[in-house]
Structures are given as structure tokens and as C-alpha cells.
Amino acid sequence: MKAEEVVAGILLALLLIYVVAINPDIFRISRVGYSIEFKFEEKTYFIWTNRWVDVAIQAFMLFATATALSALFREEKVEEAEEEVVVEGGEG
Amino acid sequence: MNPMLPLLTLLGGSVATPLVGMFSRKIRFEKIRDAWAILAFLVTTCYFSYLIYSGKLPLYYAVKLEPSWASIEIRIDSFSAYMSLIFSFLGLMVSIYSVGYMSGETGLDEYYALLLTLVAGMIGVTMANDLFTLYVFWELMCISSYTLVSFRKHRWEAVEAGFKYLVMSTIGSLIALYSISLLYGIAGTLNFSELSQIISSGAESISTSTLYFIIAMIIAGFGVTAAIVPFHTWLPDAHPAAPSSISAMLSGVVIKTGAYVIFRSLYAVFFPTEFLYGHILILFGLLTMSVANIMVILQKDIKRFLAYSSIANMGYIILGLGVSTYIAHFYPSDIAAVSLALLGSLFHVLNHAVGKGLLFLGAGCFIKQAKTRNIAKLEGIGRKMPVSAVSFSVGLLNLAGVPPMSGFWSKFFIIIAMLSHPKDTLLHTSTIVFVVNILVAAGYYLWLLQRITLRKPGEQLSKIREVSPSMVIPVAILACICILLTLFIAPVLDLISGPVEALIGYLHKPEAIGGV
Numbered sequence: 168m169k170a171e172e173v174v175a176g177i178l179l180a181l182l183l184i185y186v187v188a189i190n191p192d193i194f195r196i197s198r199v200g201y202s203i204e205f206k207f208e209e210k211t212y213f214i215w216t217n218r219w220v221d222v223a224i225q226a227f228m229l230f231a232t233a234t235a236l237s238a239l240f241r242e243e244k245v246e247e248a249e250e251e252v253v254v255e256g257g258e259g
Numbered sequence: 260m261n262p263m264l265p266l267l268t269l270l271g272g273s274v275a276t277p278l279v280g281m282f283s284r285k286i287r288f289e290k291i292r293d294a295w296a297i298l299a300f301l302v303t304t305c306y307f308s309y310l311i312y313s314g315k316l317p318l319y320y321a322v323k324l325e326p327s328w329a330s331i332e333i334r335i336d337s338f339s340a341y342m343s344l345i346f347s348f349l350g351l352m353v354s355i356y357s358v359g360y361m362s363g364e365t366g367l368d369e370y371y372a373l374l375l376t377l378v379a380g381m382i383g384v385t386m387a388n389d390l391f392t393l394y395v396f397w398e399l400m401c402i403s404s405y406t407l408v409s410f411r412k413h414r415w416e417a418v419e420a421g422f423k424y425l426v427m428s429t430i431g432s433l434i435a436l437y438s439i440s441l442l443y444g445i446a447g448t449l450n451f452s453e454l455s456q457i458i459s460s461g462a463e464s465i466s467t468s469t470l471y472f473i474i475a476m477i478i479a480g481f482g483v484t485a486a487i488v489p490f491h492t493w494l495p496d497a498h499p500a501a502p503s504s505i506s507a508m509l510s511g512v513v514i515k516t517g518a519y520v521i522f523r524s525l526y527a528v529f530f531p532t533e534f535l536y537g538h539i540l541i542l543f544g545l546l547t548m549s550v551a552n553i554m555v556i557l558q559k560d561i562k563r564f565l566a567y568s569s570i571a572n573m574g575y576i577i578l579g580l581g582v583s584t585y586i587a588h589f590y591p592s593d594i595a596a597v598s599l600a601l602l603g604s605l606f607h608v609l610n611h612a613v614g615k616g617l618l619f620l621g622a623g624c625f626i627k628q629a630k631t632r633n634i635a636k637l638e639g640i641g642r643k644m645p646v647s648a649v650s651f652s653v654g655l656l657n658l659a660g661v662p663p664m665s666g667f668w669s670k671f672f673i674i675i676a677m678l679s680h681p682k683d684t685l686l687h688t689s690t691i692v693f694v695v696n697i698l699v700a701a702g703y704y705l706w707l708l709q710r711i712t713l714r715k716p717g718e719q720l721s722k723i724r725e726v727s728p729s730m731v732i733p734v735a736i737l738a739c740i741c742i743l744l745t746l747f748i749a750p751v752l753d754l755i756s757g758p759v760e761a762l763i764g765y766l767h768k769p770e771a772i773g774g775v
Contacts, residue, residue: 169324180328187564191687193743212327213389213443213447213448213449213450213453213764214443215326215327215328216327216328216330216387217321217327217328217330217331217332217388217392218328218329218330219324219328219329219330219331220331220333220383220392220395221391221392221395222328222353224383224392224395224396225395225400227270227273227274227376227379227399227400228395228398228402230273230274230376231273231373231376231399231402231403232402234273234277234369234373234376235369235373235374235402235403235405235406237366237409238366238369238370238406238412239368239406239409239412241365241366241369242365243365243366243412244365249634250626250627250629250630250631251630251631251632251633252414252416252632253559253560253563253631253632253633
């Protein structure tokens with residue numbers, strides 16, 4: 168068996184375990200108990216308060232992404248001589 | 260002054276940069292765009308300097324609006340202001356340096372816009388009053404840094420390093436996000452002060468193992484950016500591949516942002532007096548510095564050499580944090596040792612930011628002229644570029660911890676804190692490993708110094724001249740600051756005592772953060 172197939176098998180098994188752990192109903196497995204008691208459904212005020220900065224920054228993230236794409240897809244002319252790259256294992 | 264001023268300046272400056280760039284091309288004077296970015300960093304640096312010296316900290320800023328989601332809540336304490344001052348000052352130096360270093364490259368509108376966004380993201384991380392806002396700023400910082408690493412996209416090296424950084428940092432961010440969402444799930448809030456109250460009161464059957472799981476994910480998630488071994492593998496590729504100005508930012512401040520979040524989250528939310536994670540941090544710190552110091556010795560590329568030494572220095576900083584939390588847990592009455600370890604660690608943040616910023620910018624000067632990063636081919640270049648070489652040597656001596664340079668004192672404080680409990684086996688053994696690492700580091704820094712500055716230059720360097728003033732000036736300023744940090748160590752330590760008190764304050768009064 169090739170190494171890639173083993174890795175793929177392990178990943179698939181992990182995915183199945185994850186799905187069963189998060190949503191056991193998919194396989195009609197009933198959950199007996201759950202160790203974490205989630206509070207956020209009772210107290211939702213936090214997520215709806217003081218969010219102006221976050222919303223504004225998410226807009227800036229779009230700007231940053233657009234700028235990043237613009238930088239990476241720009242036309243480039245290399246005029247100067249480039250610095251030599253030291254390849255690991257090569258001659259020093 | 261409005262605490263939003265630095266963010267507005269940097270983000271506004273970033274959005275306006277392409278417009279200023281268009282205008283400057285129209286009048287055929289592109290330096291206006293460069294000056295614009297320098298001005299934005301200057302305003303921010305002045306703001307934080309004023310804030311620290313005016314003594315108006317902590318500053319809690321809240322604007323209540325309807326609907327409530329539109330309200331604003333940010334907080335600047337001594338620790339935030341201290342880190343923000345370092346970030347904005349290095350941004351200022353890098354933007355000045357870039358005028359000469361990046362001349363002749365295309366896409367400079369985007370370059371300066373992303374540089375401003377990068378620093379805005381880092382400053383936002385320090386000003387956030389809750390983990391959700393912190394994470395949003397964190398992502399802003401990450402997006403900018405990925406692109407800046409692969410800015411020279413015509414080179415395979417930059418694209419490969421940028422992609423590796425993107426993949427590893429995104430995995431780290433997702434791990435961090437998972438820990439944040441778990442915290443929100445169990446506490447119903449992410450506000451630092453509310454979280455600390457809920458968790459310290461042991462409220463409502465929160466499982467201890469879940470909390471330790473969250474601590475582990477915070478350290479691992481943000482530890483990727485902080486380059487803690489074994490999450491460090493992106494850094495030795497990203498730093499050499501990026502333009503030297505960006506390497507200085509990455510090594511000088513971006514990795515410190517990861518350390519900042521770990522410091523803040525652990526001290527503000529998971530009090531070290533109640534949770535035991537100090538020994539894990541000590542082991543991570545020792546592992547980080549030992550692996551990195553061994554790797555430095557094998558390097559032939561000057562930027563890769565400096566990159567690995569940055570990882571080693573992050574090991575010192577994490578060790579200082581680990582020692583402070585370990586002592587706070589097992590010897591809670593010994594606040595002096597806890598403070599001393601934190602003082603050493605935070606002082607080293609400053610020393611390394613200035614020193615490594617200087618070394619990367621100095622190396623950039625050599626590389627720009629010699630067109631090589633090979634240490635063997637850069638031998639003796641210091642004799643041809645005296646100002647750069649003297650400044651570079653100051654940075655090397657500082658980070659080597661040669662007495663009386665400030666780099667010596669920061670490590671010395673951590674050692675003294677570790678020796679405060681000589682009967683403790685872990686602290687005792689760690690001190691020995693730490694001292695051995697310091698000596699190894701001093702050896703390779705001095706080895707680099709003699710190769711760059713003392714040896715006779717080869718034939719290939721015969722036509723080398725000093726770089727342009729816009730590149731030399733920031734390098735010389737950073738060297739002067741290394742010397743000033745040494746000469747005026749007392750006021751510098753006074754300055755750092757503010758952040759130390761801000762962190763120590765959490766151990767006594769959770770509401771010290773200035774939260775609701």
C-alpha cells in the first residue's frame with residue numbers, strides 16, 4: 168500500500184470521528200451526555216454589542232485583500248540585477 | 260486625544276495611498292507617496308510616545324450608540340501602548356528605509372498600503388478589548404504579511420515561502436479561532452475582564468480539562484506566528500524570501516504580536532496562580548532556543564542566519580513568560596521574581612525588535628550592493644560600507660548580549676528570576692540550558708561580526724560603495740537606539756515597569772483591564 172493511501176485512509180477515519188463527535192445524528196447515534204455546557208445561546212448580548220470596529224475592520228480586510236491581489240497580479244519589470252539565492256546543500 | 264487616532268491614521272493612510280500614488284505619478288514625483296506613508300507612521304509613533312509619557316494610561320474608550328452593535332469599545336493600557344510604540348516606530352524606520360531600498364520596484368502603491376495595514380492590524384490587536392475584535396485585527400495583519408512576503412513574485416523563492424507562510428499561519432489562526440469559539444461557547448462572552456471573572460470564579464461547572472485544552476490551543480495557534488518550535492518552520496523560508504524591509508518587520512514585530520496575544524490571554528484570562536502551564540512554556544522556550552541556535556550555526560545565507568536567530572530570541576521571550584507564570588503558580592508570594600522575569604522578557608521584546616530590525620535592514624544594505632546573501636561572499640563588506648557595518652556590529656553586539664549592552668540586561672533579568680528559587684529543579688536545570696544557549700548565540704553573533712567587518716574584502720566586492728542616505732539613516736538611528744537603551748537603562752526600565760504592572764495587576768484584580 169502506498170504512503171498516500173495510508174495518509175488518505177487516516178484522514179478519512181479522522182473526518183468520520185469528527186463528524187460523529189460533532190453531529191452523531193447523521194449516523195442515528197444518540198448522544199448520552201455532553202461535557203461542555205454552552206452558554207452563548209442564553210446570553211447573546213456580547214455578539215451584538217460593540218461590533219462597529221469589527222465591521223469596519225472587515226471592510227478593511229476586503230480592501231487589504233484587493234490590494235494584495237493587485238500586488239500579486241501586477242506587471243513587473245526587473246531592471247536591477249537580482250541577488251543570488253543561497254541554495255541549501257549547495258556550495259557555500 | 261481620541262484613542263482611535265492611530266488606527267484611523269494608518270487605515271486612512273492605507274486607503275489613500277493608491278490615490279496619493281496616482282497623484283504623485285501625475286506630477287512625476289513619486290516620493291510624495293513614500294512621504295505619505297512615513298507621515299502616517301510618524302503621527303502614530305508620536306501618539307503612542309505622548310500617551311506613554313503623559314501617564315494617561317490605562318485608557319478606556321467606549322462610545323455607546325443605538326443599535327448597540329454600532330457601539331465602540333477599545334482599551335489601551337501600558338502593555339498595549341508599549342507594544343504599539345515598538346510596532347509603529349519600526350514601521351517608521353522601515354518606511355524610511357524603503358524609499359531607497361524599494362526604488363526601482365513596481366507595485367509600490369500596494370507595498371506601502373499593505374505596510375500601513377500590517378501595522379494597523381498589529382496595533383489593533385493590542386488595543387482590542389475582547390478576543391473577537393483581536394482576532395479580526397489579527398487576520399488583517401496576516402493578510403498583509405502574506406502578500407508582503409511574496410511581494411517579489413517573479414522569484415520562485417518568494418512565492419514558495421509566501422504560500423508556506425499562508426498555509427501554516429492559516430492553520431494556526433484556525434486553531435486560535437477554535438479556542439476563541441470554545442471560550443465563547445462556555446462563557447458567553449469574549450471580553451477580557453468578563454472572561455477573567457467567569458473563569459477565575461470557576462463558575463457554573465466549567466470543565467478544567469476544557470480550559471486546559473483552550474490554553475493549549477491558544478499557545479499553539481498564536482505560537483505559529485510567534486515561531487515557537489515546533490510551529491516555526493515557515494519563518495526560516497519567509498524571512499529570507501521577503502524584501503529586507505519586510506524581513507525587519509516580520510522578525511522585529513510581527514512575531515512579537517503572536518507573543519503579545521499569548522502574554523495577554525494567559526495573564527488576563529487564565530491566571531497563572533490558578534492554572535499550571537508555566538512549566539510547558541519553559542520547555543517550549545528552551546526547545547525553541549536550543550533548536551534555533553543549532554540551526555543558526557549551519558546557515559550560509561545571512562538572512563536565514565538572522566531568521567533562525569529570531570526564533571532563538573523568541574525562545575528567550577517565551578522562557579521569560581514561562582518562568583514568570585511558573586513562579587506565580589508555585590511561589591505566589593514572590594511577586595518580585597514574577598515581575599523580574601516579566602521585565603526581562605518584555606525588555607527583550609524591545610531589544611530584539613530594535614536589534615533584529617537593525618540587523619535585517621543592515622543586511623539589506625549589504626545584499627543590495629553585493630547582490631548576494633551568501634555569508635562567505637559578503638566577507639569584509641563592512642570595510643567598504645563603514646556606516647552600515649558599524650551599525651550592523653552594534654546590533655550584533657546587542658543581541659549577543661555583550662555587557663553592558665541592553666541585550667545583556669534583558670537576559671540577565673530572566674536568569675536572576677530563575678535563580679530566585681535555587682532548590683527548584685526545573686528552574687535550576689533550565690537556567691543551565693538557557694546560559695549555554697546564550698553563550699552559543701554570543702559565539703555565532705561575534706563570528707558573523709568578524710566575517711562581515713574584520714576580514715579583508717574579496718575581489719568581487721572591490722566596487723562596492725555605501726548605500727543611499729535613506730537606507731543608511733534608519734540603520735544608524737536603530738544603532739543609536741541600541742546604544743541609548745544601554746546608556747539610559749533606568750528610564751527604559753521605568754517605562755517597561757508599566758506593562759509589567761499591567762500584567763501583574765491581573766493576578767490581584769481582574770477588573771484592572773478597565774473592562775465594563
